[in-house]
Amino acid sequence: MQKALTIDPGKCTGCKQCEMACSYVNEGEFNVSKSRIRVFDFHEEARFVPYTCTQCDEAWCQQACPVNAITTNEMGVKVVHDNLCVGCKVCTIACPFGTVNYNASTGKVIKCDLCGGDPACAAACPTDAITFQDVEQGGFDKMRQWAARTTAGTEPSGPNAPA
Amino acid sequence: MGWTGKILRINLSTGTIATEALNMDWADKYLGQRGLASKYLVEEVDPRADPLGPDNKMIMATGPLTGTCASTGGRYSIITKGPLTGAIACSNSGGYFGAELKFAGWDMVIFEGQSPKPVYVTIFDGDVQIRDASGYWGKTVWDTDKGIKAAHQDPQIRVAAIGVAGENEILYACVVNDLHRAAGRSGVGAVMGSKNLKAVAVRGTGGVKVRDFKTFMDATNAGKKVLKENAVTGEGLPAYGTQVLMNVINETGALPTRNGQDVQFESANDISAEAMATPRRSDGKPNLLTNQACFGCTIACGRISKIDETHFTIQNKPEYWHASGGLEYEAAWALGSATGINDLEALTYVNFICNEQAIDPISFGATVGAAMELYETGVIDDAVTGGIKLNFGSAEALVACVEATGKAEGFGKELGLGSKRLTEKYGKPELSMTVKGQEFPAYDPRGIQGMGLTYATSNRGACHLRSYTVSSEILGIPEKTDPLTTDGKAGLVKAFQDATAAVDSSGLCVFTTFAWTLEDIAPQVDAACEGNWTVDKMLEAGERIWNMERMFNNNAGFTAEDDNLPKRLLKDAAKTGPAKGLVAGLDKMLPEYYELRGWTPDGVPTSETVARLAL
Numbered sequence: 090m091q092k093a094l095t096i097d098p099g100k101c102t103g104c105k106q107c108e109m110a111c112s113y114v115n116e117g118e119f120n121v122s123k124s125r126i127r128v129f130d131f132h133e134e135a136r137f138v139p140y141t142c143t144q145c146d147e148a149w150c151q152q153a154c155p156v157n158a159i160t161t162n163e164m165g166v167k168v169v170h171d172n173l174c175v176g177c178k179v180c181t182i183a184c185p186f187g188t189v190n191y192n193a194s195t196g197k198v199i200k201c202d203l204c205g206g207d208p209a210c211a212a213a214c215p216t217d218a219i220t221f222q223d224v225e226q227g228g229f230d231k232m233r234q235w236a237a238r239t240t241a242g243t244e245p246s247g248p249n250a251p252a
Numbered sequence: 253m254g255w256t257g258k259i260l261r262i263n264l265s266t267g268t269i270a271t272e273a274l275n276m277d278w279a280d281k282y283l284g285q286r287g288l289a290s291k292y293l294v295e296e297v298d299p300r301a302d303p304l305g306p307d308n309k310m311i312m313a314t315g316p317l318t319g320t321c322a323s324t325g326g327r328y329s330i331i332t333k334g335p336l337t338g339a340i341a342c343s344n345s346g347g348y349f350g351a352e353l354k355f356a357g358w359d360m361v362i363f364e365g366q367s368p369k370p371v372y373v374t375i376f377d378g379d380v381q382i383r384d385a386s387g388y389w390g391k392t393v394w395d396t397d398k399g400i401k402a403a404h405q406d407p408q409i410r411v412a413a414i415g416v417a418g419e420n421e422i423l424y425a426c427v428v429n430d431l432h433r434a435a436g437r438s439g440v441g442a443v444m445g446s447k448n449l450k451a452v453a454v455r456g457t458g459g460v461k462v463r464d465f466k467t468f469m470d471a472t473n474a475g476k477k478v479l480k481e482n483a484v485t486g487e488g489l490p491a492y493g494t495q496v497l498m499n500v501i502n503e504t505g506a507l508p509t510r511n512g513q514d515v516q517f518e519s520a521n522d523i524s525a526e527a528m529a530t531p532r533r534s535d536g537k538p539n540l541l542t543n544q545a546c547f548g549c550t551i552a553c554g555r556i557s558k559i560d561e562t563h564f565t566i567q568n569k570p571e572y573w574h575a576s577g578g579l580e581y582e583a584a585w586a587l588g589s590a591t592g593i594n595d596l597e598a599l600t601y602v603n604f605i606c607n608e609q610a611i612d613p614i615s616f617g618a619t620v621g622a623a624m625e626l627y628e629t630g631v632i633d634d635a636v637t638g639g640i641k642l643n644f645g646s647a648e649a650l651v652a653c654v655e656a657t658g659k660a661e662g663f664g665k666e667l668g669l670g671s672k673r674l675t676e677k678y679g680k681p682e683l684s685m686t687v688k689g690q691e692f693p694a695y696d697p698r699g700i701q702g703m704g705l706t707y708a709t710s711n712r713g714a715c716h717l718r719s720y721t722v723s724s725e726i727l728g729i730p731e732k733t734d735p736l737t738t739d740g741k742a743g744l745v746k747a748f749q750d751a752t753a754a755v756d757s758s759g760l761c762v763f764t765t766f767a768w769t770l771e772d773i774a775p776q777v778d779a780a781c782e783g784n785w786t787v788d789k790m791l792e793a794g795e796r797i798w799n800m801e802r803m804f805n806n807n808a809g810f811t812a813e814d815d816n817l818p819k820r821l822l823k824d825a826a827k828t829g830p831a832k833g834l835v836a837g838l839d840k841m842l843p844e845y846y847e848l849r850g851w852t853p854d855g856v857p858t859s860e861t862v863a864r865l866a867l
Contacts, residue, residue: 102543102549102552109321119460120459133576134574213321215552
């Protein structure tokens with residue numbers, strides 16, 4: 090089963106625990122400016138939105154890389170190989186979402202690699218705004234919510250309803 | 253680690269910027285933030301210095317857990333000598349500014365002197381500059397925040413700023429960061445204004461390290477689990493914010509109403525958390541849109557509200573037709589109950605203006621309450637108020653007052669004196685609901701006796717955050733005590749004061765203590781910092797900090813006579829509710845408190861106490 094980060098901005102409080110967990114796992118310190126996931130605060134609209142790489146199937150970053158430093162692993166994750174990356178930043182231009190970024194202190198690019206299959210951001214999120222689940226079921230909870238609304242307030246009418 | 257080990261010293265008179273190593277001997281005794289910065293202040297500032305003069309200093313300080321993944325680890329404090337009180341001031345704020353300062357590499361910033369012209373300071377990692385702020389002087393906090401981010405082309409900058417009130421030394425002007433988080437009390441914004449310092453803009457790209465990451469992650473995860481499973485921090489605060497208290501405290505008969513004339517407000521429910529969440533009759537939408545966390549906080553008690561666009565306060569002001577920081581309990585009380593006003597939308601608007609112009613809503617609302625009593629008893633009239641019909645219950649009057657005070661115009665300037673100076677000016681000092689010149693907040697000591705001793709002995713003037721015995725007396729945390737008796741309250745207040753001083757020095761938020769004790773906190777601090785931080789060591793640091801603050805105040809001229817309460821609380825019994833017939837029994841608690849503290853009957857730490865705490 091392929092898994093992916095599922096993000097529900099409606100549950101996000103803007104606490105940045107995801108950013109700290111990410112930077113701790115990847116940088117060995119708490120440093121939100123180096124986090125691969127970022128929370129955006131649309132203050133006047135009262136919305137907080139966590140955002141990170143969605144691991145495109147046909148990934149622009151991967152296709153743009155001139156030295157094949159970005160490969161796809163068995164979980165479908167696009168992984169940057171630091172030993173191959175030359176820091177040309179073409180992938181950062183190619184990515185339509187801005188989720189691959191250059192790290193000046195290493196001269197390499199950084200992006201979400203799902204922590205090798207156990208993403209720290211999802212584990213750290215206190216409100217389940219970020220979860221790690223079956224990539225094909227990402228919309229399941231939302232569908233369920235809307236499904237509940239389609240028959241809300243009506244009497245059971247199926248074949249098993251009391252006569 | 254935990255600390256970055258570096259501090260910035262910025263002299264605004266000379267324009268010099270210096271860096272120095274953090275005094276680690278002091279860090280071992282005072283931990284960080286409130287305690288450690290107070291140590292620097294006590295060592296460097298004459299207790300008798302003019303708070304608004306060049307000899308006062310203003311310190312912005314983080315704690316060792318600021319900028320870590322410890323829940324609520326994003327706090328910073330502003331420590332200075334306060335102009336409202338003349339006592340040591342320490343105002344604590346959340347948002348994201350504190351963590352950003354830490355990421356920029358600094359434990360604290362000490363501002364000295366007075367700039368000859370308006371300036372703002374940028375701290376971009378190690379690049380620190382004093383810049384011309386003439387383009388921002390006279391502007392609101394919100395416009396300044398927007399302007400600085402645009403000027404430096406960096407939306408990730410975090411700004412702490414004063415509004416027009418602080419520029420004009422309104423005595424309870426505060427410092428607002430991240431648009432609606434405030435270092436709120438004691439007039440720290442007036443000190444910033446006196447230094448001609450409009451704003452501090454910070455951007456940090458460095459990391460924060462702790463002593464033992466593995467142990468730290470285990471300790472902080474255990475702490476987060478406790479917060480999540482606790483009814484107050486896991487359910488009540490995220491859903492209702494601190495406003496969960498409005499109806500509770502009203503039913504307790506401890507909601508100071510109309511300048512403390514009553515202890516229950518008949519319209520409390522109209523301005524409560526429940527009201528904020530209920531769809532409005534006008535537009536079918538609730539006042540409250542969502543909750544927000546400060547940096548690192550897994551509780552998320554912050555309120556984000558939007559005012560009804562058709563409400564009289566903003567119907568012609570589309571610039572306020574957006575979401576921003578909503579009412580928390582103390583603000584809702586001061587703006588509503590202290591003034592007898594039940595218009596939730598008006599209170600939300602006034603709260604917006606308090607954030608936009610950086611004034612403390614507690615002192616502001618309480619001062620308006622006192623002014624309303626002056627007005628209704630005929631001591632002041634329309635000629636004094638500039639035509640404002642200052643009756644209890646008038647939302648229109650409150651709105652006119654906040655706009656005038658925010659801009660330091662007309663009657664707003666008089667309100668900006670605070671209720672002590674205002675009532676003295678008109679010969680009615682007994683109408684000021686203050687201790688040491690600072691307005692007391694949303695708990696009436698007649699109905700919650702421990703809060704009387706809390707207010708009377710608070711080192712920064714009347715305040716609930718120095719020993720929140722409401723936890724024990726009303727909520728039963730950590731154990732229930734009877735709010736109507738004075739028995740045992742001296743010990744309770746001392747224990748809360750010492751523990752809170754330690755928490756305030758760590759980088760954590762005191763709201764965690766609805767669920768956490770020092771047993772939960774010490775392991776997190778210890779995993780982050782060198783120095784074997786046990787519960788006992790934290791408590792001792794807390795007691796040391798409390799006594800250090802006290803000695804500064806004694807040297808500033810305060811005496812035991814200042815450990816007092818307004819006569820109204822001591823003489824006029826509560827008229828209704830569970831506390832009906834009771835006055836605040838301060839005289840029954842204060843001598844025992846002095847004794848437990850190891851102070852003389854005159855409230856001075858004995859030489860044994862000073863020696864025991866290595867002060």
